[in-house]
Amino acid sequence: MLKKIVVIGPESTGKSTLCRQLAEHFETVWCPEYAREYLLTNGKDYSYTDLLTIAKGQIAGEENWAELLEKRAAPLLEQDYDIPYFIDTNMVVMKVWAEFVFNKCHPYIEEQLAKRKYDHYLLCQPDLEWEKDELREYPDLETRERLFFIYKNYLEQQSVPWTLIKGKNDDRIQSAIRTVNTILESSFAIDSQ
Numbered sequence: 001m002l003k004k005i006v007v008i009g010p011e012s013t014g015k016s017t018l019c020r021q022l023a024e025h026f027e028t029v030w031c032p033e034y035a036r037e038y039l040l041t042n043g044k045d046y047s048y049t050d051l052l053t054i055a056k057g058q059i060a061g062e063e064n065w066a067e068l069l070e071k072r073a074a075p076l077l078e079q080d081y082d083i084p085y086f087i088d089t090n091m092v093v094m095k096v097w098a099e100f101v102f103n104k105c106h107p108y109i110e111e112q113l114a115k116r117k118y119d120h121y122l123l124c125q126p127d128l129e130w131e132k133d134e135l136r137e138y139p140d141l142e143t144r145e146r147l148f149f150i151y152k153n154y155l156e157q158q159s160v161p162w163t164l165i166k167g168k169n170d171d172r173i174q175s176a177i178r179t180v181n182t183i184l185e186s187s188f189a190i191d192s193q
Contacts, residue, residue: 009124
């Protein structure tokens, strides 16, 4: 079974790097954040309507990468192995961003958030140095921390387990690897009972 693990958090908290490193470590695939691709193609001045397009692109990417992984790992999945699948942002990020920037959220995003199932969230703390990027909007730590607490509050009020990821350099990836190993081990223990 695919174990869908979503990496969320404010800008410049290492989400994409973490997804790439985890996918390499566990020899699997990861779904990149579609917003980055969209904004690089269409420009960084986006509207409320653009967020709906981005959300649909993110969902399509999640499904396409999951399908690719299922085909690639079919023999293992048939033997009931759990395969981690990492997702760089999801509808939680879309909801938070829409509400933070526009004070409203598209019903589509809310519907997808209620409908789609994930196994675990990794919440990245904004304890890394800000890295300037042509698409990033909030370099000040105060705004990044405010966004972090919005994500944290959301995760605390829903039922999917989550883990805080923090620390510098290798500590961050090692913490995430330990978490994923625990997820896979606990899933194996449940399956073998």
